[in-house]
Amino acid sequence: MEEKTTIENPTEDVESSNTVVDIKGLKKSFGNKHVLQNINLTLAKGENLVVLGKSGTGKSVLIKCMMRLIQPDEGEIEVLDKNILELKEHELNDMRKCIGFLFQSAALYDSMTVGENLEFPLRGEKDVSVEETNKRVLEALQNVGLEDSIHKMPSELSGGMRKRIGLARTMMLKPQIMLYDEPTTGLDPITSKEISKLILEVQKKYNTSSIIITHDMECARITANRIVILKEGEVAMEGTYEELKKSEDEWVRSFFE
Secondary structure, three states: OOOOEEOOOOOOOOEEEEEEEEEEEEEEEEOOEEEEEEEEEEEEEOOEEEEEOOOOOOHHHHHHHHOOOOOOOEEEEEEOOEEHHHOOHHHHHHHHOOEEEEOOOOOOOOOOOHHHHHHHHHOOOOOOOHHHHHHHHHHHHHHOOOHHHOOOOHHHOOHHHHHHHHHHHHHHHOOOEEEEEOOOOOOOHHHHHHHHHHHHHHHHHHOOEEEEEOOOHHHHHHHOOEEEEEEOOEEEEEEOHHHHHOOOOHHHHHHHO
16 A cells, blocks of 8 residues: 555645544454555545545545444544544534434435424433424534425325425534435436535535545545545545545546546
C-alpha cells in the first residue's frame, strides 16, 4: 500500500479544528478477507465528508463500525469525545441518539403512515410531549417538502419521496452527526440531485457533521466539503472535489471520468 497523499485546503466554512469523529488504526476482517486494514479518519464539526471507493472496499463497514453495529478487530473510535468501543450498552444507546443513519432503503415501517414513522423515534422519550412531537413531525416534513404526505402509507410514495421521509425521520432526534449510506442509489438523476441538495440544506440548517458513502459523483460534487478515497483498506487520498478531479494520479481520476 502506497503512502497516503493528502491535498490541503479544506472548505473554509467548516470548523476543521473542532473534531467530532476521530478514527485511528481501524481494522476489520471477515474470515480471511481483510476489509479495513488501517483506517485513520477525522470528521470536523459542520463538515460533510464523502467517502469513495470501489465496491468491496469497506465503506459501509466503516460507518457500521462507527455505530458499533459491527465490532472492529482493532483501532480507536472517538465520537463526540467518547470512546464508543468502551461504552456500556445503555451508554451506547444514548450515543446512537446523537447519530442519524439514513439507510439505502430508507427503512420505513410499511404498516405505519408517514406521520407514525416520524413519531416512532420519539417513543419512550418521556421529556417530549405530544405537542412537541407533532411540532417536530410537521417541521421535519416541511424540511423535506412533503408536509402533505403525513397520512400516506410508504407504499404510496416514490423512491425519492421514501428517501426524503427516511431523512425526515432521522432528523426527529436532531442528531449532531449524520451517516448517509448510498443516499441516491436507485434514484433517477433529477431526484438524486434533489436528495443531494437536501443533504446540503440539512447541513446548513442544523450544522450537522456528516459522512456520506456514495458512488454518485454528482452527489459528491454537490455535498462534499472534503472527500476521502479508500483503497486496499486504507485512506489513499483526500481533498476537495476539484482538487481530486485534477489529481495527476490516474487511479484517482478514474472516479471522475
